[in-house]
Amino acid sequence: MxxxxxxxxxxxxxxxxxAAGKVPFGLGEIKPRHYLEMLRIGWRNRRHPGYAWKVLTQGVCDGCALGTTGLRDWTIDGTHLCLVRLNLLELNTMDGFDPALLADVSSLPAKRPAKLRDLGRLAHPMRRRAGEPGFTRVSWDEAMADLGARIGAADPDRIACYMTSRGITNEVYYAAQKAWRALGSPHIDNAARLCHxxxxxxxxxxxxxxxxxxxxxxxxxxxxxxxxxxxxxxxxxxxxxxxxxxxxxxxxxxxxxxxxxxxxxxxxxxxxxxxxxxxxxxxxxxxxxxxxxxxxxxxxxxxxxxxxxxxxxxxxxxxxxxxxxxxxxxxxxxxxxxxxxxxxxxxxxxxxxxxxxxxxxxxxxxxxxxxxxxxxxxxxxxxxxxxxxxxxxxxxxxxxxxIRGHSGVQGGAEMGAYATTFPGGRPLTDDSAAELAELWGFTPPAREGLDTVSMLRAAEAGGLDVLYSVGGNFVDTLPQPERIERAVENVPVRIHQDIVLTPPMLLEPKDVVYLLPARTRYESEGGATETTTERRVIYSPHIPGHDVGEAREEWRIVLDLARAAKPDMAEFLDFPDAAAIRADIARTIPVYADIVGLDKQGDAFQWGGPHLCEGGECPLPGGRARFVTAEPPDRSLGEGEFHVATRRGKQFNSIIHREHDHLTGADRDHVFMSPEDITRLGLRQDQAIVLRSAHGEMRGRVFSAPITPGNLQVHWPEANVLLDAERIDPGGRVPDYNVVARIEVGSSTTPKS
The missing domain is CATH 3.40.228.10 (Dimethylsulfoxide Reductase, domain 2)
Structure with missing residues (x-):
């Protein structure tokens, strides 16, 4: 400069x-009620206030990917505490629910994720077989023996593993991708496939x-x-x-x-x-x-x-x-x-x-x-x-x-939990597989795996025998939820590893469904790391004092499962603790070499330094960045049509915290619409309307908003019923969460929202 x-x-x-206004604290304005909401959150965490405080002051935030550790970060001095983090706090302090609640799942609010979360933490391994009304508690040994036998007998090309972004750490992503590839399957992917x-x-x-x-x-x-x-x-x-x-x-x-x-x-x-x-x-x-x-x-x-x-x-x-x-x-x-x-x-x-x-x-x-x-x-x-x-x-x-909205997705792909690359971004080639074989002792499959959307398509077509979901809620995150439900129900063996109940767990089993209880990052012995938007790898220590039933570390579960399925591969998956996983990460991914030195609160490093492509030098031929071209899409609309985009409200991913969003003043069923379009169509604020696309329909209410005329915005995931499940970005393979729709006045006789 x-x-x-x-x-x-x-x-x-x-x-x-x-300043935004002249009234102190923005009283009367449409804005978040930070202090009032903090009081509500404090009340919801009242059972374990001491542990909640330890999570906030010692742990690395499991919300977005800014990387706040304790109440501080690496960008600006002072105390940092946001409502995204606070609203997730209860997931880390709630107690386990009585497994008897799952004896007959017909009594559970299967379509209401918030009600399922409010039941409490998943505390014990559970099993439900075809024809049974609900789940039965089983031991870890019984679950591992049965699942190990089933996975071990399956064709590796017919088993798939999906990993969400729900607070999952680098250690879990790395262990899972290595275990899955040790089973001979390339079909592992993570939640980045739905966003970045x-x-x-x-x-x-x-x-x-x-x-x-x-x-x-x-x-x-x-x-x-x-x-x-x-x-x-x-x-x-x-x-x-x-x-x-x-x-x-x-x-x-x-x-x-x-x-x-x-x-x-x-x-x-x-x-x-x-x-x-x-x-x-x-x-x-x-x-x-x-x-x-x-x-x-x-x-x-x-x-x-x-x-x-x-x-x-x-x-x-x-x-x-x-x-x-x-x-x-x-x-x-x-x-x-x-x-x-x-x-x-x-x-x-x-x-x-x-x-x-x-x-x-x-x-x-x-x-x-x-x-x-x-x-x-x-x-x-x-x-x-x-x-x-x-x-x-x-x-x-x-x-x-x-900019990343979830704490796990940057590290997830870099750890190799990705269908289209090996760890560290290595290409899926025979040379890369041979290099990993020298490090790992076995040769991973060097072919492209099923990405997230392709997994569900394979399930729908009867192409999967086992679907292992480490977190995740396909039904609420992908277009056309009814189609997704049918696809999930078509998999003979389903494994749901999570901390709380989610709607896909309650779908009918084709053969058997297992629920495996996981610990949070804070409950994990040996600590854990995450990678932030700015490539900063941060250590989050184990915070003792809140053990939920028989829940286990997520990396431990996936490794035990792989060893049970393929005992002859056990020696290559021998990680006695989290530090051993970090040592293997350092050997496998050169830019993560410093991860072995992270072992206490505040430890961190930024791979690549403050700037990548320092001085304009890029890791491309000749050190030069590339200008590339594309055809700008023609987004012309027919008479009466609107572009419909999905948006987030008061929520974290598919976890909806409140029906009303104080940031915008909108409720979940509001359809954001320009004043010009409202006037042109003779509509009024809060009037009931139906949005109808070529793929579905949903009810809503008019909400006047400063939005580009000809466009509408509706909340996700409610709007997934409108979307085209076949429209995918060819480069990133992310579904298109936008669609063209028409407005009809009045309520639908066959609501799908």
């Missing part, structure tokens, strides 16, 4: 941030890396921080403290989104005195696009930057390839055509281009608003290319960041 540029930023940082796998595909293609190229502290040194399809106010609330500090230092926060998220417009940060009192204006600019129109919008902005000489030609010439072909591709599209496909106004294209033209440093941040489309990988690649054109790579204040 030049002296003039640094001085300009220091001058801006002396300005006071704009398009980011992995696009970043590997353009940059040669599959993780954030920068750190959160780079926000402080950026001229602009641009959010694409991301809402950290809801998903990573502590990140709002980072933005507050970044704005104090002169950064401008820009948001490209279909909906003008209230939490990014203004937010009351409870641990900042001035912000807690009067709130803070967060976003300096909103740029509304049509759902799925981001790729065309990015191309339009890129064209304008080129026209105005706003690219870093020296960086492009020295550190990239494919620029001329990229420019030629952009020239195929007129500005009017790109704006039509994006659903944007020219003034917004010009405004964002001008912001980027003036910026010498910048960080681009994105999330599922980009990735969960049929063209998600192409869109992420376009954002990466826009960043490359500005030289926003490998230096302070610059970076490309796929």
């Amino acid at each position: 030049s002296d003039d540029h640094a001085e300009a930023k220091r001058a801006r940082s002396r300005k006071k941030l704009q 796998s398009p980011s992995t595909a696009a970043m590997k293609q353009t940059l040669g890396v599959a993780a954030s190229t920068c750190s959160y502290r780079d926000w402080y040194h950026a001229d602009v921080v641009v959010f694409f399809g991301s809402n950290p106010a809801n998903d990573q609330p502590v990140a709002l403290k980072y933005l507050y500090e970044a704005k104090k230092r002169g950064a401008r926060v820009l948001v490209v989104n279909t909906y003008q998220e209230p939490g990014l417009e203004r937010y009351w940060i409870p641990s900042n005195v001035d912000s807690a009192l009067f709130g803070t204006r967060i976003a300096d600019g909103f740029f509304p696009v049509s759902a799925g129109g981001d790729l065309a919008f990015v191309y339009a902005v890129q064209k304008r930057l080129i026209e105005r000489g706003g690219v870093d030609q020296a960086f492009i010439d020295e550190h990239t390839s494919g620029w001329d072909d990229y420019v030629a591709h952009l020239e195929q599209y007129s500005m009017d055509e790109l704006m039509r496909r994006a659903g944007v106004r020219e003034q917004d294209v010009d405004a964002l281009a001008e912001e980027l033209l003036q910026a010498r440093t910048g960080v681009f941040v994105w999330s599922m608003g980009l990735t969960q489309h049929g063209h998600g990988s192409d869109t992420v690649a376009s954002v990466c290319c826009l960043g490359l054109s500005k030289g926003f790579l490998g230096r302070e204040g610059c970076g490309l960041m796929p």
Whole structure:
């Protein structure tokens, strides 16, 4: 950063941030009720307040992937405690339920996940066979003997393992993928396949890396921080403290989104005195696009930057390839055509281009608003290319960041719990398999496995004999839930390993269903690690004092199961403790070499350092990043049609905490709709409507919101009934969580929501 540029930023940082309002604490505003909600959470954890406090002050957050350890992190001084973490706290303090409750599952609220969670923790191994009304408690030895015999007799190509993001740690992901490959099966995948796998595909293609190229502290040194399809106010609330500090230092926060998220417009940060009192204006600019129109919008902005000489030609010439072909591709599209496909106004294209033209440093941040489309990988690649054109790579204040909403998914793929790569991102080749054989003592299958969607398709077609779910709730997370139920019920042997009950556990067994009780990360002896969005590997210590029944460490369960299935492979899966797993991780994944030194609270390291692609050098041929091209989708609508996007409310993944979202003022059945469209159709606030797509229908109520006309947003997972189960992003293999639908007035006679 030049002296003039640094001085300009220091001058801006002396300005006071704009308050959100004049009323103390935002009384009367639509906003989170932080302090009131904290009191409610305290009451719900009243049975074990001491243990709850230990989890908060000693453990690494099992919510989003910011990596708060205890009440502190590596980005900013002070105490950090958000409602995402607090709302998950009860899962770590509740007691086990009486196994007799499962004797007849017909009495349980099978379609209501929250009611199932409220029963308490799963405390004992349980079994239900075909024709039985419910589950019977069994011993671990009995469960392992039966499951071991069944898995051992199965064709390895007909067994599959899926791993969720529910607080699962690197040790569990690594042990599971190694065990599954020792069984001869390549069919292991994780929850990244439902969110950020398009980011992995696009970043590997353009940059040669599959993780954030920068750190959160780079926000402080950026001229602009641009959010694409991301809402950290809801998903990573502590990140709002980072933005507050970044704005104090002169950064401008820009948001490209279909909906003008209230939490990014203004937010009351409870641990900042001035912000807690009067709130803070967060976003300096909103740029509304049509759902799925981001790729065309990015191309339009890129064209304008080129026209105005706003690219870093020296960086492009020295550190990239494919620029001329990229420019030629952009020239195929007129500005009017790109704006039509994006659903944007020219003034917004010009405004964002001008912001980027003036910026010498910048960080681009994105999330599922980009990735969960049929063209998600192409869109992420376009954002990466826009960043490359500005030289926003490998230096302070610059970076490309796929911000993670769950604590496990970054590490899950890096550990190798992924159908399309080996640990450490090794390609699925014979050479890689031979390299792993030298390390492991056995040769893993070097073929691509079934990804998450393909697992369920195989189950539906009768192609699976065993489905092992380490956490996860397919019924509430994938499109077309009724179809998913049929697919799950079609698997002869189902294993559900979890801490609480979920709806898929209660589906009818074709042959047998086992429930295996797991410990949380905090209950796991030997501690555990997670990898954050910024590639920081953090140790979370064992916190004794809360053992639930016969629950076991998750890594121990999967290893015991594999050894029972293939006793001849036991010597290759001999991990006496969590430290031994970390030692094997260090041997197998070079960038994780320092994981062996993590053994107490606060221990951490950042693989790759603060910046990947330091100085613009990428791990691609010639050290050069690549410009790549794609066809911006034509999102034209027919008469009476709307683009429908799914969104999150007061929830964590599919765990819904409250029916009402204080951040937006909406209830779960509200359909976000622009005032222009409400007026045009003669509708009114809260009027009952039906959304009907080619794949299903759901009831809802009109909710007026600052959303791009021609677009609707509805809460997920309720809207899964509308989605096209066959539409998948080819790069990341994520389902498209968007659809085209029509509005009908009145209630449906055959509701599916």
